[in-house]
Amino acid sequence: MGAHASPASFPNARAAVRALRPSQIREVANAGLGLADVLPFWFGESDRVTPAFIRDAxxxxxxAGATFYTHNLGIAPLRAALAGYVSGLHGATGIDNVAVTSAGVNALMLAAQLVVGAGDRVVEVTPLWPNLVEIPKILGAHVETVALDYGPRGWALDLERLLAALTPGTKLLMxxxxxxxxxxVMTRDEQRAVLDHCRRHGIWIIADEVYERLYYVDEAHGAGGADAGHAGATGDARRVAPSFLDLAARDERVICVNSFSKAWLMTGWRLGWIVAPALLMDDLGKLVEYNTSCAPAFVQQAGLVAVQQGEAFAQRLVSEMKTSRDHLVQALSTLPGVDVKAPAGAMYLFFTLPGAVRGTSGSLELCKALVRDARLGLAPGSAFGPEGEGFVRWCYASDTARLDEGVARLRRFLDARCPG
Incomplete structure (x- = not known):
């Protein structure tokens, strides 16, 4: 057919896939490929390798030959260890509530496939990692967003606006x-109000809690009250961010997704897990079979050791992350026109630069200019939805010397564009 082919005959992907947003984070990172002197703070991972005890496992x-297929839902020792780990943090959880997945993002896709179909209405709180927003769209669902508000204390939820968006016809909140x-960080009281509302209307909740261990309790109104993390069975040292698992029974319409990537620095290993009602597990096993079959056996063995032996490491990591966060907040605060707040959780600063450099080109072009002219890799706020435009994201999971060099490069960039 060649040049005479009609557009209708082109071998296109289906419309829902063609309409997906490409990752602007990847777009900026691709602009830095081949530039050896770029400081990359664009992805959500540490500059440190996975701990040796996990790699050795x-x-x-x-x-030992752990190269064969495993059970769809994961090897029994790892599922049992995860059930114990979750029980210690959030209350009694059985092995029948836990499934192992090939990465946290795979867990999110599987969870969505369990409960969402074409035409369903999904509500999400934004700004948000784009994968969560696009996953339901792959399945033909309609996604509506409720934006956080940005103010003097940082980002906050308008709870009444979210509850109003969760209409009786809504299938899922992510x-x-x-x-x-x-x-x-969503507070305990906000979670309780949302859970009660979703119970009344039969709305599913998928909670992405992969950053639950990266929680800086002093930034969330102290250690007590509704905002406090759940200390679980092991006391204050294992404090985590508030979780829907603290409030919901395990047979409710709540699916929690987690990952080994953050607390144990295992981003490249692609290993995650799901906590869900036991009645879903047979169907979840079918979805795992038709997606990935199973997570690699040797990776699961590494995950088992991470759960069994990695608590002290995770606690040290949180302390180090808080130090890096505070260091970077202080350093960025010395730059004229930068508006930055210390967040209560995760591993990012989401902040604004002077209006003179934001201009009209948007955060994507600004971040490309930072790579090109300053050799500094940040993620554009627009990657996280229109609510994020005007902001940039900096992953602070790095040593302070590296952060200081990044701030120095940003200072020179701003000085060149905002003289005086």
């Missing part, structure tokens, strides 16, 4: 707390 499992990119 994977090597030993490979040497919420990420602690939040990527803002670091906002």
């Amino acid at each position: 994977a090597s030993e499992a490979l040497a 919420v990420n707390s602690p939040n990527n990119p803002t670091g906002w």
Whole structure:
């Protein structure tokens, strides 16, 4: 057919896929490929490798021949260890409530596939990591957003606006707390109000809680009251962000997604888990089979060791993250025109630069200019929805010397564009 082919005959993907947003974070990162001197703070991962005890466990499992298929829902020792881990943080959770997945993002897709279909209405709180917004659209669902408000204390939820959006015809609420990119943390009282509302209207909740361990309780109105993290069975040292698992029975319409990527620095391993009603597990197993079949056996063995031996590491990591966060907030606050707040959770600062450099081109072009002219890699706020335009995201999971060099590059960039 060649040049005479009609547009209708082109081999296109289906319309819902063609309409998906491409990742602007990747677009900025691609602009930095081949530039060896770029400081990359665009992705949500640490500049440190996975701890040696976890890497060694994977090597030993490979040497022992752990290269075969496993149960769709994960190996029994890992599911049992995760059930114990979740029970210690959030109350009694059985092995029949836990499934292992090939990454946290795979867990989000599987969770959505369990409950969402074409034409369903989904509500999400934004700004938000774009994967969460686009996943229901792949399934043909209609996504509506409720924006956080930005004010003198940072990002906050208008609870009444969210509840008003959760109409009886809504199928699903997807919420990420602690939040990527803002670091906002949903309070216990907000979770309770939302859960009660969703119970009344039969609305499912998918809670992305992959940053739950990266929670800085002093920034969330102290250690007590409605905003406090759940100390679980092991006391204050294992404090985590408020979770829907603290409030919901395990047989309710609540699915919580988590990942090994953040608390144990395992981003490249692609290992996650789901906590969900036991009645869903047979159907979830079918979805795992038709998506990935199972997570790799040797990776699951590494995850088992992370859960069993990694608590002290996770606690040190949170302390180090808080130090890096506070250091970067202080450093950025010395730059004229920068508006930055210390968030209560996650691993990002979501802040604004002087209006003179934001201009009319938007955060995407600004971040490309930062890569090109300052060799500094940040994520554009527009990647997280229109509510994020005007902001940039900086992942502070790095040593302070590296952060200081990034701030120095940003200062030179701003000085060149905002003289005087």
